[in-house]
Amino acid sequence: MTSKFHYFADSGAPVSSLSAKEHFDQLTAKEKLYAHYFSKAAHLGSRIILRQVSPESEAIFDLIRAFYNAVDGDWALLVSRIGLTEEEQTHLIEYFSMFLSNLGNYKSFGDSKFVPRISEEKFAFAAKITPEIAAQFETVKEQIYSTEPASTTLLGFPEKGHVTSYYFGSVTKKEIDAIHDAVGRKILPENTRLSKDADGNLTLLIASHVDNDGAKAAYGENVLPTEFDVPALGDGVKVLVKYGDHARELGLIANSLEKAIEYAENANQTEMLKAYVDSFRNGSLQSHKESQKYWVKDIGPNVETNIGFIETYRDPAGIRGEWEGLIAMVNKERTKKFGELVNGAKKYITKLPWEKEFEKDKFTPPDFTSLEVMTFAGSGIPAGINIPNYDDIRQTVGFKNVSLGNVLSAKSSNEKIPFIRDQDLKVYEDLRNPAFEVQVGIHELLGHGSGKLLAETSDGVFNFDNNNPPISPIDSKPVTTYYKPGQTWGSVFGAIAGSYEECRAECVAMYLTVDKELLQIFGHTEDADDVIFVSYLQMARAGLVALEFWDPVTTKWGQPHVQARFSILKAFLEYGDKSFVKLNYTKDDFSDLEIELDRSKILTHGHPAIKEYLQKLHVYKSSADVANGTQLYNQTTSVSKELARFRDIVIQKKLPRRQFVQGNTFLNQDGSVEYREYEESSVGLIRSFVDREV
Missing domain, CATH: 3.30.70.2600 (Alpha-Beta Plaits)
Structure with a gap:
């Protein structure tokens, strides 16, 4: 039986303000109204997200809002009037804050359950602040605290005992x-x-x-x-x-988007919004696909947006999308870097380890911008996005890449980063954010933006020479598989598709990060070698700490990105003479575990390891070779007994995940829009949610 401690909500999690006021204030009055109504629509989907996470999440959400209203923002009442200790009060607030950051009681990054550090008895005691809250708590207390059987602490298929709200x-x-x-x-x-x-x-x-x-x-x-x-x-x-x-929410969302139409800047935005409204009112994802075509064509707007059932990571089958809404303003200075990357994209794609037959017939340069997030309605906030996820639109119309600048630049804590050697720590701390910016840029544009799906697009019509199929660089033989009419990447590769594609994009980033001409785009010349070293070290560390999200009982991975990074660590560890990356320790409890990455072997070992792995991932995806692709990915993401030994120390040394406080917009009586920011704390985060119409 796993200790309850393993499931405790984070304590002392870093909280950062996702400030966008400076950029919002630079918008015109019309643009501010456009952003306001879009932001309102995005947040109105919060209850949809809650229902998609777990059956009890919406009720817990209402309990938290009731608590806030009962104390009227004065949380000290829980100590002075109710009689909690200050530590118990802190633990209750931290649970509320973590819940809202994830919009559910399962981690958005890991899909594992978390429970309050405050005891069930003390939580019930605090709930007596009003009879109504006490009654609310009684209805959900078991779901809040239950961690047995262990399978219910993970999201997944019902037949395996896991929890899901995509399947009842x-x-x-x-x-x-x-x-x-x-x-x-x-x-x-x-x-x-x-x-x-x-x-x-x-x-x-x-x-x-x-x-x-x-x-x-x-x-x-x-x-x-x-x-x-x-x-x-x-x-x-x-x-x-x-x-x-979700009838109520989608009706309100459609109403808000209809208001946004009045403030659209151009025909593409107008048609996009009309398609959104039709999709959410009437349930057609074909209309949502149409919205994405107009969205891709809306190049360089001052207010960037996207909304809908977008990412499929949390559906165990990998096909159903979680609600998501983005509203952000362009950071013009940072965007210049990405513009140069876009301009050189065709050249850099030709450097990837496959022939042109496995690449798009025509690369349409996407819109790639650095954004300052005003609103991100979702269970978690990414550092970058490459959408739409509809393969046919990506192949024929195009896509957009966005880097979320104020997410990337969130300040890091000063505590020592686990598993990094003392001699590597300073360069790692100095350059991990710049290295991550490079990684995100390549990952989104050249990772997700590269590749062709060899397909029979309709009966007897192929987008490749079916009589002379492309030659696989893996075995120098013609490929024998391809996508049939109606098939998509997701439908063929199923549950592994999301993680597999993230792995492919991460490998593209690792493969091209060593290109010093590319690094110059991001301003790295004299420090280029250090950036390359930190990029590889950061990926190795990400692969090690990924073990937190692997369940040893079910051998299930709880997060697609970390599963991908773990497999890349394995590629580093197992390549050649196994001298590139080593996991060193002297103590039996592994408390001094450190990563030793030989920077002199990045080009002789690390880069070839990535090339070999990336080539297979890409060709199997491109040719719909689900048999070999699945076998490869299952093998590379399996956790050996040797690596499984490190999971406990990884969990013991894990750093709490950052939480972000987002501002809200309000419509004043004179028709102007007010942007309101909140205290950079758990309390400020809770208030920001209470102030929203949901």
Whole structure:
């Protein structure tokens, strides 16, 4: 049985203000109104995210808001009036803050449950601040504190005992796959969930403001019937279709986006917003796809936005998207760097270790900007984004890359970073943020932006010479597999697709980071060798600390990015004579564990290790070789007994994950928009959420 301590919410987590006021104040009055209504729409999706994380998350969210209103922001009342100790009060606030940062009681980075450090008895005692809060706590206390069986502390498939809010009841993976195959050519899955009642009846829930009749009124016969057969599950097995999942929220979101249309800068923004409204009101992801086409064409707006059911990382099947909304302003100075990277993208892509047949026929330079985030509605805030995730749009229309500057530049704590040798610590601390900026830029633009999916685009029509298929650099033989009509990268590679693609993009970053001409774009000339060293050391450390997110009982990875980084560490450790990266220790408890990375061997060992791994990842993806791709990724992300030994010390030395306080906008009586920032603390973070309309 795992110690309860393992699940405790972070204590002393660093809290940073995600300030964007300086850039917001530079907008025109019209742009401020556009940003305001978009931001409002994004945050109105918060309850959707909560429902997607765990069944109890929305109720806990309401409990936290009730607590805030009861103390009216004066948390000291929990000590003076209720009688908690100051430490107990702090632990309660820290749980609330961590919950809101993740918009649920499972970590957005790791998909593992966390529980309060304050005891259940003391939490119940604090809840007596009002009879209503005491009653609310009683309804969710078991779900807040339960960590048994251990499988329920992880998000995943129900049949494995894990928790999910994408699938209700005893839905099996076989049923998920069969239903996906049955409707794959008719609808996209990102805005759906699947339920199964006690009698075994299956229902596909589609997110929309309207019900079934409303969807049919909007789209006629171009909607799923109210029920359909799933032959793969047996004769007579039917699935009901129900529109109207998240109906309240999506109606309000559509209303807010309709207001934003009044302040759009151009036709692309107007058409994008109309498509968003249609998608959220009526449940069509085809309309959302249309919105993304206009979004890609809207080059260099002063206010950058995106919204919808975007990333599929948290669905155990890897196909259903979590709600997300971004509103940000351009940092023009930083964007200049990325503009130079975009201008050189074609040249750098030709340096990647595969022939042109495995690359897009035509590279369309994307919009790549550095943004100062005003609003990021989601369960976690990334450092960079490459979207849209619709493969056909990426291949034919294009995509955008954004680097989130005020996320990247968040101040780091001064405490010693675990597993870095003393002799490497100063250069690591000095250059880890600049090195990460380079990594994010390459990862998003040249990682996610590279590659061609060899496909039969329609019956008998191929986007490659099917009579003379490309020669694989892995075995010098023609590829024999490709994507069939209607298939996508995600549908073919399934649950591993998200992590696999993150790994491929990370490898592209590691492969090109050694290019000193590229490093000059980011201002690194004299310190280029140090930046390269820190980039490789930072990746090795990321692979080691990834063990926190691997569960030794289920051997399940809880986060796609860290799973990818762990596999890269393995590539470093196992390449050649195994002298490039070593994990050194002298104590039996591994408390002095350190990473020794030989910087003199980056070009002779580290870079070749990445080349070999990247080549396989890319070719298997490009050619839809799911058999070899899956075998490779399962092998490279498996945790040996030797490496599993280090998991306990990794957990003991883990640093709390940073939390971000975002500002809010408010519409004044005179029609102007006020941007309000909050205290850079857990208390300020809680208040920022309470002030939002959700």
